[in-house]
Amino acid sequence: MSIGNDCRISGKTTFSGRTDSTNPTLTIGDNVDIGWQTTIAVGDKIIIGNNVRIASQGFLCGYPGHPIDPHLRAQGLADLPQQIGSIILEDDVWVCTRVTIIGNVTIGSxxxxxxxxxxxxxxPPNTLIAGNPAKAIKKLTYHPSSTHSEDTS
Known part of the structure; x- marks a missing residue:
């Protein structure tokens, strides 16, 4: 696990790594917020880019913990290698409250x-994503601004 500079990780956040993986790796960039009651379950790797925000109760699920086959589950066997996947959140991603992201997913900057x-x-980058299962809602367009005004009233 590596954590960048100026990160904020709220209480009751859970980190786990799949025990059957060779070297589960979690990389957290700079200026990242991880909200309360978030779970990050690393299968192979999870990469969280710079300036990422993950609101409370997020679930990054790189491995399910159990096989799909009910007979294998009943035997207490672990998930299968084909069920394991990496998660990549590129720079400047905002993950709102109670979002689940499963393995083999990349979210564009x-x-x-x-x-x-x-x-x-x-x-892809700059996409508003919503739903279950999630779909692209629209392309986001940002207008750079040199100032951020505060409400003075």
Missing amino acids: GSIIATGSMVTKSF
């Missing part, structure tokens, strides 16, 4: 994932 979404596939 500048994207926003709406509250309660279940992400099962990858999305």
Whole structure:
């Protein structure tokens, strides 16, 4: 696990790594917020880019913990290698409250994932993502601003 500079990780956050993986790796960039009651379950690797925000109760699920086959589950066997996957959140991604992201997913830079979404596939940069299963809602366009005004009233 490596954590960049100026990161904030709220209480009751859970980190786990799949025990049957060779070297589960979690890389967290700079200026990252990870909200309360978030679970990060590393299968192979999870990469969280710079300036990423993960709101409370997020679930990054790189491995399910159990096989799909009920007979194998009943035997107490671990998940199968084909069920394991990496998760990559590129720079400037915002993951809203109660979002689940499963393995083999990359979220492009500048994207926003709406509250309660279940992400099962990858999305390009600057995409508003929502739903269960999650879909691209629209392309996001940002207008750079040199100032951020505060409400003075």
